[in-house]
Amino acid sequence: MNLSSWRQNLFEFWHRPPSGYRPGLTLNQLRRDLAGLEFDGQGMARGTFRCLQRGLAFEVAECPQAQFLMHIVACQWSMRVPCAGPGQARITLRHTGAIRRQGVAARLQVGDSADWAPLLQRLCRDRQLLEVLLPLDFKRLELCRDERGWQVTLEHFGASEVVNRLPGMRRYIRLNTEQREALLGSFSHLQRLLGGY
Numbered sequence: 001m002n003l004s005s006w007r008q009n010l011f012e013f014w015h016r017p018p019s020g021y022r023p024g025l026t027l028n029q030l031r032r033d034l035a036g037l038e039f040d041g042q043g044m045a046r047g048t049f050r051c052l053q054r055g056l057a058f059e060v061a062e063c064p065q066a067q068f069l070m071h072i073v074a075c076q077w078s079m080r081v082p083c084a085g086p087g088q089a090r091i092t093l094r095h096t097g098a099i100r101r102q103g104v105a106a107r108l109q110v111g112d113s114a115d116w117a118p119l120l121q122r123l124c125r126d127r128q129l130l131e132v133l134l135p136l137d138f139k140r141l142e143l144c145r146d147e148r149g150w151q152v153t154l155e156h157f158g159a160s161e162v163v164n165r166l167p168g169m170r171r172y173i174r175l176n177t178e179q180r181e182a183l184l185g186s187f188s189h190l191q192r193l194l195g196g197y
């Protein structure tokens with residue numbers, strides 16, 4: 001066995017789906033939680049949702065994550081926001097507050113801080129955005145800008161599936177009505193806000 005085939009085998013081992021993962025099952029559950037939105041499937045584990053009332057289009061992809069004797073199928077939400085002008089940036093958002101959520105912190109990971117300081121302040125102080133971001137239970141929220149515009153990527157705690165092998169259990173964590181409204185509202189406000197940057 002040569003080195004390149006050994007590397008390929010190792011890569012396939014680490015990137016193979018977990019045992020018991022059923023592609024499309026979590027996405028089908030999510031489609032029920034997002035009833036009323038248009039859906040276009042793109043393979044078994046990926047699709048695009050459209051909310052015509054808010055003018056939103058976002059993609060959702062299943063992301064299986066292997067753990068010891070279990071796995072989690074999380075959904076990664078992504079939305080493209082076109083904008084004019086050059087510039088690169090990567091911003092991460094998180095909730096602040098030790099016990100109760102008190103606000104949102106924005107941190108610039110990539111880019112010139114002088115260029116993006118007004119946007120960072122706006123993300124942390126925009127009252128309408130905070131009203132929808134504070135109740136939203138997200139694990140990761142990232143804003144990346146390149147020559148095509150902004151890419152909003154969100155991983156939510158809800159709309160995911162937990163699968164145990166011992167004892168055997170499969171449980172879907174719903175995206176409830178409050179989280180659905182907070183998520184759609186967050187995407188609407190981010191689309192409007194990022195379009196100007």
